[in-house]
Amino acid sequence: MKPSLIRRACVAALVLASTMAPAVAAQSDHTAVRSDIGARARLLGEKIVPHKLAFRDTTVGGLSGIDRDPCTGEYVLISDDRSVLQPARFYTARITVDGAGVHSVDFTGTHPFLQPDGSVYPPASVGDGKAVDPEELRVDPRTCRYWWAQEGDRPKSSSEPVIQPSIQFATPSGAYRGQLPLPPNYEITLGDRGIRRNKAVEAITFGADGRVLTSALEGPLFQDGPEPDLEHGALVRVTQQSRKGEVLGQFAYPLDKIFTESDPSSPWPPDTGVPSILAFPGDPGRYLVLERTWVAGAGFKIRVYDATTRGATEVRNVDSLAGRRVVPMRKKLVADFHDLGLSTVDNTEGMTWGPTLPSGERTLLLVSDDNFAEDEVTQIVALAVR
Structure with a gap:
């Protein structure tokens, strides 16, 4: 989702220490911690990409996902431009990062995503139900093809088309090669069930050497309970699938409650969710999870969590999580971005593993989505994770 497409109020950074408590129901907050999770991170550096950088007849921006291509060593970044400025697309880039920081970000290529008939995706204004909302991209570790997620659109009125979310496969030049069948409860349905608007599939990751594709919804299903507020968090569904789409497991991830009150003069409610998830190498049930929250008058809160499915309840056959233990x-x-000493904390939506440092730490690169807005930035942040 794009919380700051909204004209937000003057941003003031607020730091709020998080707490940890057992979570056993649909509106519970953090889970108890055991010693099998607990990665630590420190800041290596950051780099700001020039706003609306012109590159090969496109406008660089809206970067909502990033992944490292093991076949080239370059990075692939997806833009969430819904074919408004230019056709829905991705970029490749060389990013030089080491223990001393982020030294350069050099874009090397761009391609549009293509439909099965070879044409580019139209903007939503065309109204034919074929538009897409690109949010995440992962490079297949087995084939180096690109798997990308788009969250579709739950219409505001019955006169507009429903666009279902999807996870598609593409070649490195953007040609369509198929899509992954999604779980039934990932479907957008009208009424008081299914996926909320702009709360669909924003997060995917490969694990188990490419055998497992894990996806996370950005927010809770309608039937799973309300969205987070100042008192309660919420549960969002995380699903593990085989490469052919078989559901291997589905679990509930506990999303934080809203970190502070909104500016009462703002018409815009808080926005929070999971925009990215990243599997730990060699541990198919363990993930880094990115939580991104925006609150009017306070700005963004960005947190990265170490999370595991071990011991969690299997919920693929649980119709509603509301009230269920x-x-x-x-x-x-x-990591809490407010504790890192960054120049700004913005709309961070994507993350990927980078190279291993001589210290044995693994680099973690994150990118922010500037929404093509003048008051936001495209920021590359590098952390060292142990």
Whole structure:
């Protein structure tokens, strides 16, 4: 989702220490922590990409996902431009990062995503139901093809088309090669059930050497309970699938409650969710989870958690999590961006593993989505994770 497409109020950074408590129901907050999770992170550096950088007849911006291509060593970044400025697309870039920081970000290529008939995706204004909302991209570790997620659109009125979310496969030049069948409860349905508007599939990751594709919804299903507020968090569904789409497991991830009150003069409610998830190498049930929250008058809160499905309740056959006593995924805070000393904390939506440092730490690169807005930035942040 794009919380700051909204004209937001003057941003003031607020720091709020998070707490940890057992989570056993649909509106519970953090889970208890055991010693099998607990990665630590430190800041290596950051780099700001020039706003609306012109590159090969496109406008660089809206970067909502990033992944490292093992076949080239370059990074692939997806833009969430819904074919408004230019056709829905992705970029490749060389990003030089080491223990001393982020030294350069050099874009090397761009391609539009293509429909099965070879044409580019139209903007939503065309109204034919074929528009897409690109949010995440992962490079297949087995084939180096691109798997990308788009969250579709739950219409505001019955006169507009429903666009279902999807996870598609593409070649490195953007040609369509198929899509992954999604779980039935990932479908947008009208009424008081299914996926909320702009709260669909924003997060995917490969694990188990490419055998497992894990996805996370950005927010709770309608039937799973309300969205987070100042008192309660919420449960969002995380699903593990085989490469052919078989559901291997589905679990509930405990999303934080809203960190502070909104500016009462703002018409815009808080926005929070999971925009990215990243599997730990060699541990198919363990993930880094990115939580991104925007509150009018306070700005963004960005947190990264270490989370695991071990011991969590399997919920694929649980129709509604509301009021159910389920054991959610356990999580532990890895980094709060307000504690890192960054030049700004913005709309961070994507993350990927980078190279391993001589210290044995793994680099973690994150990118922010500037929404093509003048008051936001495209920021590359590098952390060292142990």
